[in-house]
Amino acid sequence: MRLNRAVEYGIEGLTVLARADRRRSTMLREVSRATSISETFLAKIFQKLVHSGLVRSRRGFRGGFFLARPASQITLREVIEALQGPISFPIPRRAPTPSQIPDAGERGLLQQALERTQAKVRAVLEETTVADLTTNAFAAPSEKLV
Numbered sequence: 001m002r003l004n005r006a007v008e009y010g011i012e013g014l015t016v017l018a019r020a021d022r023r024r025s026t027m028l029r030e031v032s033r034a035t036s037i038s039e040t041f042l043a044k045i046f047q048k049l050v051h052s053g054l055v056r057s058r059r060g061f062r063g064g065f066f067l068a069r070p071a072s073q074i075t076l077r078e079v080i081e082a083l084q085g086p087i088s089f090p091i092p093r094r095a096p097t098p099s100q101i102p103d104a105g106e107r108g109l110l111q112q113a114l115e116r117t118q119a120k121v122r123a124v125l126e127e128t129t130v131a132d133l134t135t136n137a138f139a140a141p142s143e144k145l146v
Contacts, residue, residue, distance in 0.1 A: 001088070013031050026065055054082055
């Protein structure tokens with residue numbers, strides 16, 4: 001699984017909103033300055049985040065963006081899926097030679113391993129919130145994932 005740049009920048013932008021005062025909206029210019037990300041690119045990213053319901057926008061004087069719900073209730077899985085689509089691990093598709101063709105059982109084992117991996121990655125992303133990324137106490141778990 002690869003995360004595209006929009007996901008990376010979207011998460012950075014959301015952490016800026018999470019650290020901001022919730023009583024006011026944050027202008028895109030402020031997010032751009034705080035993250036050193038192009039305001040134009042952030043506008044496209046935030047448009048998707050608004051459409052997905054993770055961010056709200058306010059027009060006019062004192063307009064800008066704010067989180068639709070507390071940062072502790074926005075998971076990384078939601079952000080990734082809003083900006084990149086469903087989390088998946090595709091099975092490699094290369095044309096094997098006749099002597100390399102695995103039997104159905106071997107192919108099934110690969111599929112099962114990828115499904116387990118995908119489930120564990122999703123679980124970690126569902127447990128990790130935007131609020132977690134704003135604290136210095138955030139640390140990776142020491143458990144073995146796969």
